[in-house]
Amino acid sequence: MGHISFGSRRQVLLAATLVAAALSLTACGGNKNVRGDAPGMPQAGMNDQGQGQGMGSGRDIDVRGLEGIPAEDRHLFTDPNNPLSTRTVYFDLDSSAIPSRFSQAIQAHGQYLANHPNVNLRLEGNTDERGTREYNVALGERRADSVKQAVVLSGASAGQVTTISYGEERPAVLGQDAESLNKNRRVDFIYTNN
């Protein structure tokens, strides 16, 4: 009788004994495929500050995404008649080209940054839910970089602007209709103080 060891996930051996040798099995032991459980489980920083930034309409009258703007200037970004109040750029399907209707807003942000070299801007790229997730992260990054190039052309220094992409992971709205998808293909402007 040959004994066969099975290294199971919990590292306890199940020894199977072949009684009638109709099957031939190869021994495979020592596979330490052990699952970690609650102890030692890392938790990401569940900060409140970052949550919800840039969500919803870019025209929100709200200081979210304006933490890095001096308090006396924030009204510029919340006045709907000021082009700085446009803090979201929306994109066509599969495109990272900035629609011309956002040119004035981008120029205003670039000039504001040029005049305030201590202010930093983070551009957060996002996509709709169609397509694969990591490709969408890359597409969102391309959108964020496209806006970065335009803001820099308008006077910002490249060192003032960082990018991040959440792909399809942080939709502005949950929904699979065309209007929801349109709202999710976007770059949000976040003026950070970190």
Place this chain on the structure above:
Amino acid sequence: MIKTKRTSWLARFCLIAVAACMALPAQAALEVDITQSSDQAIPIAIAPFKANGQRLPVDISDIASRDLASTGLFRTFDRANMTESPATPEDVNYQSWAAQGVDNLVIGSAARNAAGGYRITFYLVDVARQQAVTSFQINAGGNQLRDAGHTIANLIYERFVGKKGYFLSNIAYVTVTGNTANNRTFRLVVADYDGSQPSTIYSSKDPVMSPAWSPSGDRIAYVAFDVYKGTSSVRIQNLSSGQARTISAGHGVNGAPAWSPNGQEIAFAKSADGDTDLFVYNLATGQTRQLTRSGAIDTEPSWSPNGREIVFTSDRGGQPQLYRMNAEGGGIQRLTYDGSSNQRADFAPDGKSITYVQKSGNGFRIAVMDLETNNVRIVSDGPQDDSPAFAPNGQAVLYARQSGRNALSLVSLDGNAKSTLSQAGEVREPAWGPLGY
């Protein structure tokens, strides 16, 4: 604690364990629903196993029966129609089983062993010939009965299918709960292949994605975001210790980790000057080298099992398509031409085929390409299917369905057998670990 979590059989046996499990974060087990079986399924009945005439604390024959049925390759028999649970071939009433149309019968019994566990003896019986074809003994610890059931299924599966069974393997996946766009919780969960015994290994209010098993199954690489800092990171977490190590982090893209088959390197995507390129991180040296410099998006790498090739997604030709290259980044060739885009490949364990997401018309479906013939088969219905992962024996593909109710679907390689794993909330991005034995 691992063995006493939220499985329905346990709830009937141990109220204390149920109370303990309620204190844990929500980790509902996936429910398995077999939606379609192969019309050439092998009929097999697995009679209940008893220990000294008593039921076992875990119904191991039921576990084995569910394992086999979930592949779609076996047609199992309803327990309610079984009138006996014979322990040996001499005890079998062959006429009774034959009358029910049972060709293949599995019978067995368990006895306590000196180590406090169980010695399980079972027989595969040919009903027509009225004799045992083979028999096995399994020694299992007192808390290992569930694995013993899966081992029984593995032995029977290999006997009939000629491939190792995946019933002791684990899967990882991401769940998302919370109804509003800015109040969600992402959990990276590891579970048995059938979704039972789920365990959260990482959770965050910020997105978590792209789990990938190390070849030996001891670690998982994944991507975590920090929305407050505006950064992403590729992390490797040891499953037994919970310790995590970051291999790439910062602004821009740090994503899409894929293990080399020897477990020593990780290919991943990183943004450089606005474009996302592929890099390789060496775990021993801590060095990173750049593989592609295309001026386009290169992402979603998958390493061939022989370590020589990497298949990846690139939009260098306009739309995202799959390309192959050698593991040093040279010899790039386009692989896919069907459909409007093809993305996110996963190599089969034998290296002879890949599974990926194909967009055609307005839908995304799971495709399998034979790399020798370039023959492509579509194995899912769409319209929003994503994240296909080969079973560790190459005989099935697990993927995420994102239309209607979000769920994981398991489809046999021939597309004939299907089952669904679902739970409340969203389940996405399944990754399938190694065989586990």
